[in-house]
Amino acid sequence: MAFATEHDVPIPYMQRTRDYYLKLGYPGYRWAHFVDVPFTPLATPLARARLALVTTSAPYQPGVGEQGPRAPYNAAAKFYTVYSESTESIPDLRISHVGYDRVHTTAEDPNTWLPLAQLHQAVKSGRIGALTPRLHGAPTNRSQRVTMETDAPELLRCCRDDGADAVLLVPN
């Protein structure tokens, strides 16, 4: 069996981004880092569990510029508070407001960032008991303080209000 090429490893995003911003003349970003990691075992078998979905994708907003496939980075499409949408149908959620890979991804198929259609299938097949009635949007505003002190507690409240037994989080 031949060895893989040297660069065939998960992309070192922190190093790449650090070098990139330094070169652009900006101070380095400090990523969140912890030694301890909380862990809660799954108490309910998935076939009986109610699953919540949390996404970083943003509701489409008319009038704030391009948000479709191949749209350039669109900061005007960002959101700054937690939002909720029904999971009964598929809401129009986009990713133009985040730094996805614009060279190798066109953002044409929402199923690559929002696995809601697949979750509907999983409910139908009995793989999971149910979905919560709402999915929830987590803001990506680069303030770790706001995320920890405001957004995360709000998302916890939302998931609890919806009776979630477990949560699937999909960052982009």
Added chain:
Amino acid sequence: MSLVARHLEANGLPTVVMGCAKDIVEYCGVSRFLFSDFPLGNSAGRPFDVESQASTLELALRVLESAPAARTTVQSPLRWREDAAWKLDFSNLERMTPEQIAERRREFDEIKAIARTKREAV
């Protein structure tokens, strides 16, 4: 998003994160992580490939129900493409001309200004 997962776990809700940025998620530390070695924007599977999207979700669910301890990462066996050259492109200064770097700087200033205005309006 990892910060949110941690908060939910600390308050009694089991979580699983589906994502493409392995170093960032693991540096923060989450309980369960399904890593897809795909370009950012494809955490839930390959575009227009329902089979890949179904298997990505199924793996995440298996991680959710079977992870034995915190910091469990499982890597999806799916490959974006056979040639790994795409991994060299993301924000790689070695592949940019000085003009492209200057253009990126201008764009970044613009983006920051828009985000600031929006944030202050909330």
